[in-house]
Amino acid sequence: MLLFFMAPFLTFFTYSFWQVSGWDLVRQFTLKNYVRVVSDPIYPTLALRSLLVGAGAAAFCVLIAYPLSYVIAFRAKRWRDLLLYLVLLTLFSNYLVRIYAWRSILSTNGLVDIVLVGVGLVPEPQSYLLFTPMGTLIALTNVYVPVAVLPIYSALMNIPRTLVAAARDLGANPLRSFVEVTLPLSTPGVVAAFTFVFLFSTGDFVTPELVGGTNGSMIGGSIQNQFGENFNWPLGSAIAFTMIALMAVVLLLLFLLGRALGILRRE
Amino acid sequence: MERAVPRPGAATQPVDLLAAIGRIPWLYVLTAQALLFLFFPILMVMLFSFNEGTTTRFPIRALTLDWYRAALRNAVVLDGLRNSIYVGIGTMLTSALLGVPAALALTRYRLGGRAAAALSVFFILPLAVPVLILAVALLTLLSTLALPLSLATVVIGHTVYCVPLMFLVVTARLQDMDRFIEEAARDLGASGWRTFWEVTFPLIRSSIFGAMLLVFAQSFDMFVITLFTIGPQSTLPLVIWSMLRTGINPSINAISTLLILATATILVVASRFTRIALDV
Numbered sequence: 001m002l003l004f005f006m007a008p009f010l011t012f013f014t015y016s017f018w019q020v021s022g023w024d025l026v027r028q029f030t031l032k033n034y035v036r037v038v039s040d041p042i043y044p045t046l047a048l049r050s051l052l053v054g055a056g057a058a059a060f061c062v063l064i065a066y067p068l069s070y071v072i073a074f075r076a077k078r079w080r081d082l083l084l085y086l087v088l089l090t091l092f093s094n095y096l097v098r099i100y101a102w103r104s105i106l107s108t109n110g111l112v113d114i115v116l117v118g119v120g121l122v123p124e125p126q127s128y129l130l131f132t133p134m135g136t137l138i139a140l141t142n143v144y145v146p147v148a149v150l151p152i153y154s155a156l157m158n159i160p161r162t163l164v165a166a167a168r169d170l171g172a173n174p175l176r177s178f179v180e181v182t183l184p185l186s187t188p189g190v191v192a193a194f195t196f197v198f199l200f201s202t203g204d205f206v207t208p209e210l211v212g213g214t215n216g217s218m219i220g221g222s223i224q225n226q227f228g229e230n231f232n233w234p235l236g237s238a239i240a241f242t243m244i245a246l247m248a249v250v251l252l253l254l255f256l257l258g259r260a261l262g263i264l265r266r267e
Numbered sequence: 268m269e270r271a272v273p274r275p276g277a278a279t280q281p282v283d284l285l286a287a288i289g290r291i292p293w294l295y296v297l298t299a300q301a302l303l304f305l306f307f308p309i310l311m312v313m314l315f316s317f318n319e320g321t322t323t324r325f326p327i328r329a330l331t332l333d334w335y336r337a338a339l340r341n342a343v344v345l346d347g348l349r350n351s352i353y354v355g356i357g358t359m360l361t362s363a364l365l366g367v368p369a370a371l372a373l374t375r376y377r378l379g380g381r382a383a384a385a386l387s388v389f390f391i392l393p394l395a396v397p398v399l400i401l402a403v404a405l406l407t408l409l410s411t412l413a414l415p416l417s418l419a420t421v422v423i424g425h426t427v428y429c430v431p432l433m434f435l436v437v438t439a440r441l442q443d444m445d446r447f448i449e450e451a452a453r454d455l456g457a458s459g460w461r462t463f464w465e466v467t468f469p470l471i472r473s474s475i476f477g478a479m480l481l482v483f484a485q486s487f488d489m490f491v492i493t494l495f496t497i498g499p500q501s502t503l504p505l506v507i508w509s510m511l512r513t514g515i516n517p518s519i520n521a522i523s524t525l526l527i528l529a530t531a532t533i534l535v536v537a538s539r540f541t542r543i544a545l546d547v
Contacts, residue, residue, distance in 0.1 A: 007408050008401070008404035008405045008407065008408040008427070009404050011404070011407045011408045011411045012400075012403065012404035012407045012408070015407050064300075064301045064304065065301070067294055067297035067298055067301065068297070068298050068301040068302070070294065071294060071295065071298040075294070075295075081538075083302075085534065085535075085538065086302065086305070086306070087305070088534060089527075089530065089531055089534055090305045090306065090309065092481075092484050092485065092488065092530050092533075092534060093309060093488065093526070093527045093530045093531075094488040094490075094504060094507075094523065094526050094527065094530070095488065095490060096490050096504055096507050096508060096511070097308075097309070097312055097507070097523040097526065097527065098308045098309065100312075100507075100511055100519065100523070101307075101308030101309065101311050101312045102308055104311065104315070105307070105308065105311060142304060142305065142307075142308060145301065145304070145305055146305070196395065199395065199396070199397055200397055200398070202397065203397025203398070203399050203400055204397070204399070205399055205491075206490065206491065210511065220397070220399050223399060223400075223403060224399065224403075227403050227406060227495065233403075233407060236403060237403070237407065240399075240400050240403065243400075244400065
């Protein structure tokens, strides 16, 4: 396993310090790739957009997944297995299929358009969402909600029921016992959910490619290009590692912010 | 809580309205919305797989099974299906061979809490990396090793991603199990090997089987890793991908519906064999 997982990353990392000349790989240490990632205006733009879309998708996923997980954990009773099954079904069902469906839903004369025109919000059918970062955000949120449900559900299930009952017995109303007992105890799940969705959606390239269009392209697309058509693996690796570093920095900052605001506590 | 003060002339209507809003079970409304949102794209795909027209647009004028017929007669689709099944079976077996011993080692040897925890994190690490990055990293390794890309390299790639799932399900089962049963077998003179085959294995067998089915389902639907580790062949998700890139082909809806139904069936069967581990 060590071999299986670490070896690819080490090779991958080494590649980022090499370069290509023509179709050949020159195995010679250089920082040129990283310099190019930082100095070429396209990559910082794409990176920023990816981080914003990723953070947005993560936030929406948590907001949608929390009530769902709460109901499954505390209220569903005999429906729990069925609801969990439905969540797992969307988790396991083909990711391409789900993204592709959004392409037609968001397109001109698609369902969203028909509804917007019908309600009178927009005067005529027009593609407002397809091939925009907003479209990407909607599709990514949809794809990764199940990823957010699992850690939140698991954190909620680990809360001793007696604690919530005790809060109620001591006179807290349902809202207060939720805000002061359940919510703080489930923050590890929320943090895990946010982290996973943020990592996955920031690095996604299929969704931007299918529903994002050129205005919505993200950094994953350029990594894929370097490994596909452009055949510049060292540059692709450098982009990927810069991105990993950026994602780590963003998560760390969010974590520190959370702690400063007192939302997250030291274990 | 403050009560809304009824304005003169407006009678008690505002109070009733507020009370009515308060009575709406918001939690359930939100849950229903979340589920609807989750299933919306899938339902759309299923619905349009029966649509006679070639566009994925409303209104639907007539229903047909033509797209299913077209899909099932398409040689490229059938070839992709066959490759997906081969890869799925290969991944299922290799993941079991790697994941089960790992789960046994981590739960049965007294490693000390910290070491075991660190190793467990390590085992699920492939799940925590953006899959694109995992895929290109695998590609660089395969090319450095000068392994020709083929269905076998796809199996290697899928295995890296699927072992964690196998590991998690089997670990959860082993932790639930009563350790005294194994200790009793040892006390009665059974060797370690015999204890495993006659006591432990029969108890975890159905979990292993369930996890293997989950791995199959995961491998069957996996796209990104396949895209980077495959040779000249194509698996079903790659066939869908190339259809998507070359234009809208309504057969995609039919193929997708069949894929979703296959996944749903595998999950039902898998859940009969194992409690799917959610408490990571």
